[in-house]
Amino acid sequence: MTATxxxxxxxxxxxxxxxxxxxxxxxxxxxxxxxxxxxxMFIAGxxxxxxxxxxxxxxNLFIDNSYLIVLAVGMTFVILTGGIDLSVGAVLAMxxxxxxxxxxxxxxxxxxxxxxxxxxxxLGLAVGLMIHYFQIQPFIATxxxxxxxxxxxxxxxxxxxxxxxxxxxxxxxxxxxxxxxxSITPSVILALGLVIVAVVVxxxxxxxxxxxxxxxxxxxxVLMGLPVARTKVLVYVVSGFCSGLAGVLYSFYTLSGYALxxxxxxxxxxxxxxxxxxxxxxxxxxxxxxVLGVLVLGTIQTLIxxxxxxxxxxxxxxxxxxxxxxIVLQKVLTARRT
Amino acid sequence: xxxxxxxxHRLFWPVVMLVVLLxxxxxxxxxxFSVQVRNGHLFGxxxxxxxxxxxxxxxAVGMTLVIATRGIDLSVGAVCAIxxxxxxxxxxxxxxxxxxxxxxxAVVVSLLISLVLGLWNGFLVAVVGIQPIIATxxxxxxxxxVAMLITEGQILTVNSPPFKAxxxxxxxxxxxxxxxxxxxxxxxxxxxxxxxxxxxxxxVGINPEASRLAGVRARGLLITVYVFTAVCAAIAxxxxxxxxxxxxxxxxxxxIxxxxxxxxxxxxxxxxxxxxxxxxxxxxxxxxxxxxxxxxxxxxxxxxxxxxKAAVVTVVCLLQxxxxxxxxxxxxxxxxxxxGRAVTA
Numbered sequence: 273m274t275a276t277x278x279x280x281x282x283x284x285x286x287x288x289x290x291x292x293x294x295x296x297x298x299x300x301x302x303x304x305x306x307x308x309x310x311x312x313m314f315i316a317g318x319x320x321x322x323x324x325x326x327x328x329x330x331x332n333l334f335i336d337n338s339y340l341i342v343l344a345v346g347m348t349f350v351i352l353t354g355g356i357d358l359s360v361g362a363v364l365a366m367x368x369x370x371x372x373x374x375x376x377x378x379x380x381x382x383x384x385x386x387x388x389x390x391x392x393x394x395l396g397l398a399v400g401l402m403i404h405y406f407q408i409q410p411f412i413a414t415x416x417x418x419x420x421x422x423x424x425x426x427x428x429x430x431x432x433x434x435x436x437x438x439x440x441x442x443x444x445x446x447x448x449x450x451x452x453x454x455s456i457t458p459s460v461i462l463a464l465g466l467v468i469v470a471v472v473v474x475x476x477x478x479x480x481x482x483x484x485x486x487x488x489x490x491x492x493x494v495l496m497g498l499p500v501a502r503t504k505v506l507v508y509v510v511s512g513f514c515s516g517l518a519g520v521l522y523s524f525y526t527l528s529g530y531a532l533x534x535x536x537x538x539x540x541x542x543x544x545x546x547x548x549x550x551x552x553x554x555x556x557x558x559x560x561x562x563v564l565g566v567l568v569l570g571t572i573q574t575l576i577x578x579x580x581x582x583x584x585x586x587x588x589x590x591x592x593x594x595x596x597x598x599i600v601l602q603k604v605l606t607a608r609r610t
Numbered sequence: 611x612x613x614x615x616x617x618x619h620r621l622f623w624p625v626v627m628l629v630v631l632l633x634x635x636x637x638x639x640x641x642x643f644s645v646q647v648r649n650g651h652l653f654g655x656x657x658x659x660x661x662x663x664x665x666x667x668x669x670a671v672g673m674t675l676v677i678a679t680r681g682i683d684l685s686v687g688a689v690c691a692i693x694x695x696x697x698x699x700x701x702x703x704x705x706x707x708x709x710x711x712x713x714x715x716a717v718v719v720s721l722l723i724s725l726v727l728g729l730w731n732g733f734l735v736a737v738v739g740i741q742p743i744i745a746t747x748x749x750x751x752x753x754x755x756v757a758m759l760i761t762e763g764q765i766l767t768v769n770s771p772p773f774k775a776x777x778x779x780x781x782x783x784x785x786x787x788x789x790x791x792x793x794x795x796x797x798x799x800x801x802x803x804x805x806x807x808x809x810x811x812x813x814v815g816i817n818p819e820a821s822r823l824a825g826v827r828a829r830g831l832l833i834t835v836y837v838f839t840a841v842c843a844a845i846a847x848x849x850x851x852x853x854x855x856x857x858x859x860x861x862x863x864x865x866i867x868x869x870x871x872x873x874x875x876x877x878x879x880x881x882x883x884x885x886x887x888x889x890x891x892x893x894x895x896x897x898x899x900x901x902x903x904x905x906x907x908x909x910x911x912x913x914x915x916x917x918x919k920a921a922v923v924t925v926v927c928l929l930q931x932x933x934x935x936x937x938x939x940x941x942x943x944x945x946x947x948x949x950g951r952a953v954t955a
């Protein structure tokens with residue numbers, strides 16, 4: 273995408289220059305690497321394990337990670353502004369606890385789900401206000417929110433509460449057939465619907481453009497008269513809302529609430545966003561990239577499951593390693609630019 | 611000493627908090643302050659506070675220095691889990707678990723591993739230049755996976771008297787854990803106040819660029835600080851594991867990073883880096899442990915403690931924020947103006 277590449281005029285080197293320009297562009301480079309990585313992992317999996325090419329394997333990637341897609345969407349908004357949200361995993365756990373305990377108390381799901389979304393959005397609002405108006409670093413404000421949410425989980429119950437509500441079970445067990453022997457769950461449709469909404473909001477609304485502008489340079493945003501304060505607070509509301517929604521999807525997925533569930537999910541969400549090509553400093557990145565990031569993480573999990581020799585604890589180690597690789601890649605790309 | 615000057619002292623509010631908490635305990639439980647000697651050991655609620663608070667204090671000492679350099683270390687809990695897992699698996703794997711030599715080997719190996727983990731954090735922060743939260747977040751989650759690999763997903767229970775002594779033994783009438791924490795604390799105070807190290811840490815925290823121009827080698831300094839914190843965390847992990855006589859990769863040191871950060875923040879060290887106070891951290895750690903004890907003595911369900919701690923961290927951060935200072939300042943000025951007008955009228 274840069275015109276500064278020196279070429280000798282021949283079409284081959286011009287094309288090579290264009291590829292290099294594309295790859296070293298902080299906007300498209302990382303996400304392209306991720307896409308190549310994902311395809312490579314699939315080829316490796318297909319050549320090593322039988323049954324890996326079954327379309328249902330891909331569908332399962334979406335089914336097992338629909339909650340993570342939702343979390344990653346919220347996290348993308350936050351990281352695009354240059355912030356971070358460490359509370360998503362705990363808020364997700366809190367949502368499953370609220371859902372499970374209120375269902376046990378006999379509340380109707382039609383009330384519980386909106387209630388959860390309102391509570392988590394308000395928590396996000398509180399965090400956003402702390403960050404913007406009291407100038408507390410995002411990580412410390414969201415760390416406090418993380419511990420608050422975990423603490424509230426314990427307050428609700430120390431033991432696992434299972435969900436027996438017919439509506440939740442129906443939503444958990446419904447399979448929507450796409451083709452013979454290929455099906456997805458309602459959660460997948462919800463998650464993908466949210467992705468579409470997020471793409472539209474980020475690219476075609478004033479709010480979305482302000483999000484990118486804050487990540488590029490907050491001071492310039494203020495000077496341009498953009499609603500920086502409102503937007504900065506709103507991204508945490510979006511993240512809180514997404515965490516709540518992810519919690520609802522997670523409770524469909526596990527049909528239970530447990531205080532220590534989803535520990536470390538914040539790393540998964542951050543990793544998905546970073547691997548998906550969003551710059552940690554903010555300003556560059558796509559929601560669809562984050563979805564690719566989630567698929568990469570899901571594929572790692574699937575490969576480990578198919579392998580059978582590696583224990584599931586390797587997953588967190590692999591994710592940490594991959595996150596590191598992409599952060600270093602970002603460093604290299606941005607260092608070249610400036 | 612003048613009351614105003616006393617109030618302006620940075621340790622004033624933390625000490626007040628500690629005194630109030632101790633007072634609540636004394637009201638709820640009159641025998642709270644009694645310390646007895648039994649079998650040549652000191653016993654009592656105050657000794658329990660010191661002993662149970664010692665792992666937090668050990669980590670908080672390292673965390674203070676990290677925060678003073680504008681950093682943060684979220685991986686301390688995972689480092690606790692790894693060191694506990696390493697020590698327990700070595701002791702379990704040896705033919706003679708009760709031998710002090712075996713325990714010494716286990717301790718040394720786990721401390722060496724924590725050294726490597728600290729170097730890793732320091733490398734990511736100082737050499738690669740990743741933000742400290744993200745850099746240490748990697749080890750925070752991947753570290754639990756590593757601990758799981760070491761324990762093979764099991765809770766390793768060890769039966770080794772010398773190892774048990776680390777967490778629950780006594781020396782000269784005092785709990786060994788308290789003595790270890792005291793040694794770490796004094797070491798940190800001496801090395802930062804008797805050498806230029808403390809000054810350089812503050813310099814890097816206040817203005818990295820200016821300190822670089824002044825010739826401070828920030829890179830080595832940052833790595834040292836992260837290594838020190840990881841070693842502190844490993845020692846704390848050994849104490850915790852020894853106390854439970856078991857290594858649990860999932861739960862050893864879980865959420866201890868919050869306690870450590872909280873202790874530092876209560877002690878008056880700003881999260882923005884720069885000036886720090888190790889004595890403040892000491893009082894902060896005591897405040898936290900007393901808070902936990904208070905929750906027990908007053909009869910509040912212990913599970914609520916975490917919500918309390920989160921609330922305290924939030925309130926302290928809000929009080930520290932420049933915005934709050936501004937609001938208080940403008941309110942005071944408005945008051946003064948009103949008073950001034952009253953006088954002239």
